[in-house]
Amino acid sequence: xxxxxxxxxxxxxxxxxxxxxxxxxxxxxxxxxxxxxxxxxxxxxxxxxxxxxxxxxxxxxxxxxxxxxxxxxxxxxxxxxxxxxxxxxxxxxxxxxxxxxxxxxxxxxxxxxxxxxxxxxxxxxxxxxxxxxxxxxxxxxxxxxxxxxxxxxxxxxxxxxxxxxxxxxxxxxxxxxxxxxxxxxxxxxxxxxxxxxxxxxxxxxxxxxxxxxxxxxxxxxxxxxxxxxxxxxxxxxxxxxxxxxxxxxxxxxxxxxxxxxxxxxxxxxxxxxxxxxxxxxxxxxxxxxxxxxxxxxxxxxxxxxxxxxxxxxxxxxxxxxxxxxxxxxxxxxx
Amino acid sequence: xxxxxxxxxxxxxxxxxxxxxxxxxxxxxxxxxxxxxxxxxxxxxxxxxxxxxxxxxxxxxxxxxxxxxxxxxxxxxxxxxxxxxxxxxxxxxxxxxxxxxxxxxxxxxxxxxxxxxxxxxxxxxxxxxxxxxxxxxxxxxxxxxxxxxxxxxxxxxxxxxxxxxxxxxxxxxxxxxxxxxxxxxxxxxxxxxxxxxxxxxxxxxxxxxxxxxxxxxxxxxxxxxxxxxxxxxxxxxxxxxxxxxxxxxxxxxxxxxxxxxxxxxxxxxxxxxxxxxxxxxxxxxxxxxxxxxxxxxxxxxxxxxxxxxxxxxxxxxxxxxxxxxxxxxxxxxxxxxxxxxx
Numbered sequence: 157x158x159x160x161x162x163x164x165x166x167x168x169x170x171x172x173x174x175x176x177x178x179x180x181x182x183x184x185x186x187x188x189x190x191x192x193x194x195x196x197x198x199x200x201x202x203x204x205x206x207x208x209x210x211x212x213x214x215x216x217x218x219x220x221x222x223x224x225x226x227x228x229x230x231x232x233x234x235x236x237x238x239x240x241x242x243x244x245x246x247x248x249x250x251x252x253x254x255x256x257x258x259x260x261x262x263x264x265x266x267x268x269x270x271x272x273x274x275x276x277x278x279x280x281x282x283x284x285x286x287x288x289x290x291x292x293x294x295x296x297x298x299x300x301x302x303x304x305x306x307x308x309x310x311x312x313x314x315x316x317x318x319x320x321x322x323x324x325x326x327x328x329x330x331x332x333x334x335x336x337x338x339x340x341x342x343x344x345x346x347x348x349x350x351x352x353x354x355x356x357x358x359x360x361x362x363x364x365x366x367x368x369x370x371x372x373x374x375x376x377x378x379x380x381x382x383x384x385x386x387x388x389x390x391x392x393x394x395x396x397x398x399x400x401x402x403x404x405x406x407x408x409x410x411x412x413x414x415x416x417x418x419x420x421x422x423x424x425x426x427x428x429x430x431x432x433x434x435x436x437x438x439x440x441x442x443x444x445x446x447x448x449x450x451x452x453x454x455x456x457x458x459x460x461x462x463x464x465x466x467x468x469x470x471x472x473x474x475x476x477x478x479x480x481x482x483x484x485x486x487x488x489x490x
Numbered sequence: 491x492x493x494x495x496x497x498x499x500x501x502x503x504x505x506x507x508x509x510x511x512x513x514x515x516x517x518x519x520x521x522x523x524x525x526x527x528x529x530x531x532x533x534x535x536x537x538x539x540x541x542x543x544x545x546x547x548x549x550x551x552x553x554x555x556x557x558x559x560x561x562x563x564x565x566x567x568x569x570x571x572x573x574x575x576x577x578x579x580x581x582x583x584x585x586x587x588x589x590x591x592x593x594x595x596x597x598x599x600x601x602x603x604x605x606x607x608x609x610x611x612x613x614x615x616x617x618x619x620x621x622x623x624x625x626x627x628x629x630x631x632x633x634x635x636x637x638x639x640x641x642x643x644x645x646x647x648x649x650x651x652x653x654x655x656x657x658x659x660x661x662x663x664x665x666x667x668x669x670x671x672x673x674x675x676x677x678x679x680x681x682x683x684x685x686x687x688x689x690x691x692x693x694x695x696x697x698x699x700x701x702x703x704x705x706x707x708x709x710x711x712x713x714x715x716x717x718x719x720x721x722x723x724x725x726x727x728x729x730x731x732x733x734x735x736x737x738x739x740x741x742x743x744x745x746x747x748x749x750x751x752x753x754x755x756x757x758x759x760x761x762x763x764x765x766x767x768x769x770x771x772x773x774x775x776x777x778x779x780x781x782x783x784x785x786x787x788x789x790x791x792x793x794x795x796x797x798x799x800x801x802x803x804x805x806x807x808x809x810x811x812x813x814x815x816x817x818x819x820x821x822x823x824x825x826x827x828x829x830x831x832x
Contacts, residue, residue: 239663240661260661262660262661262662262663263658263659263660263661374664375668377671377679378671378676378678380664383798404798404799405798409799410664410667410671410800411671411800411801411802412801413510413799413800413801414545415509415510415511415541415545415546415790415799416510416511416799418511418537418540418541418545419537419541432662432664433664446540446544446681447540447541447544447545448540449540450535450536450537450539450540451537
């Protein structure tokens with residue numbers, strides 16, 4: 157416990173020191189409009205330096221693509237890839253002239269397919285498009301002269317200490333803004349998201365006992381669920397609820413046994429509607445397992461279905477938090 | 491054998507009492523006696539009742555059946571093909587089952603069977619693999635140990651390749667993890683319904699094999715010796731092969747391919763009691779059951795001490811635990827023989 161505290165403390169000090177010389181956290185003021193190159197950002201602990209803004213960028217999967225589009229970078233993009241969920245309606249106009257890297261929704265495009273686009277920058281994430289098995293990694297791309305920025309939440313896949321707050325997503329938006337010289341826009345977007353989330357949180361201050369939640373991402377023998385560092389947990393925490401597995405030092409838990417779930421008896425179950433398995437199918441599976449019948453959330457059918465992009469780090473995070481709050485406290489959001 | 495029977499009973503009792511959620515042992519047994527209709531209901535929660543009656547008890551009983559079944563398949567196959575390295579998977583049957591399971595997990599094949607779809611599809615895959623292996627092995631009109639092993643390995647490679655191909659090219663994001671967990675073997679699927687077929691299969695085939703133990707003993711020595719002793723080698727081998735293939739299919743369908751037990755338990759038993767199948771078959775049944783119960787206790791609760799609900803595929807535990815134990819037994823037996831020879 158003590159060690160953990162000291163570590164957290166030193167981490168905080170380090171972060172604030174770093175913040176002093178790089179971007180500041182908290183409410184950023186849009187003072188400097190353009191980045192001055194060279195710009196250096198951290199991607200999974202590695203410093204990446206840009207001498208100028210990339211001109212031929214690729215983005216992988218819906219949430220990264222939306223960050224690019226929200227920053228108005230469609231002119232700098234030569235391709236994008238989604239694993240099944242199209243970008244939100246508000247970005248459709250921007251995305252319509254950008255070619256899809258591959259219409260195949262899974263597995264992600266191979267290295268060759270990526271290189272055909274002659275990119276100078278790739279924005280992706282581990283276990284989205286990057287994986288050691290497929291051979292598509294930031295190192296492999298760097299060897300061909302392509303720079304990468306990796307979604308911070310996914311850096312846990314390469315052993316980085318993750319964060320328990322929503323800050324890493326803001327950091328990603330700000331870093332992409334700096335890389336492309338549109339930092340002012342990035343700061344504006346981050347501030348808007350912060351405000352929206354704060355507005356939601358201000359309505360739920362009077363919740364006494366946090367509701368116990370369980371994130372269910374499929375599985376019948378065991379459950380795919382979320383630990384401390386997963387977005388699903390961060391979202392529950394943000395709206396004053398708690399994940400029954402919120403203390404487990406992990407991001408995603410691929411095979412949780414049912415015994416603990418039954419014992420901890422969640423009051424609601426958060427389910428995402430994914431391209432590869434619908435929420436409807438997931439609820440059907442839950443209700444077909446007789447051993448789960450005693451669970452409060454299942455008896456009361458308190459399933460909170462969120463669209464997949466809502467539980468990903470990205471531009472829809474604030475909408476996800478709002479949707480979760482509305483579903484949990486309908487009386488507070490008339 | 492009575493000692494082993496006692497240990498098995500004790501293992502079942504402890505296996506049901508131990509788990510990631512700590513439930514007092516008297517509550518566990520009150521729930522069971524209540525469910526069996528012997529005692530009135532107590533003041534436990536429905537959750538506790540479900541954990542004991544719908545998760546732990548069927549799971550421990552499935553461990554008994556699958557552990558015993560795989561051990562017996564191993565014993566029989568090693569005699570049948572006269573190869574000490576034969577195990578339930580050498581004949582390609584589990585690879586066929588994997589293809590069925592992957593099709594069910596990945597593409598919702600047989601989805602109308604709900605959570606039984608995986609088991610059912612796996613069984614169909616096992617039967618298909620068996621038919622192909624049987625046909626190939628039978629091409630020379632006589633099924634020999636060599637023809638069985640070679641056909642099994644060949645068919646196994648093809649089906650393993652198909653499984654990998656489906657997994658890697660599938661558009662299902664979580665498929666690879668699910669398939670890995672399935673192929674490593676797990677008893678988490680256990681339900682009362684799932685128990686019935688494996689139990690009946692195990693009992694019927696074990697009784698038959700015990701009755702045929704002398705023929706298996708003769709077969710180990712050689713086909714000619716067996717013929718001299720009055721065994722119709724060809725018919726006997728076909729029949730026994732069909733039976734063990736059926737049993738493998740049934741076991742793999744409910745538990746995935748749990749490694750180690752089929753290969754190693756027979757050797758462990760032979761180290762201790764020699765190679766007479768009248769002893770080896772029933773003892774392997776007990777030892778396999780006991781071993782799998784404890785492996786599954788660890789698989790269920792391994793991480794619960796550090797407050798992580800994660801479950802390990804039981805095949806991981808059987809290998810990590812069984813390997814060193816097997817080596818220890820082997821070294822001990824070798825040293826003992828050396829001393830005796832001096």
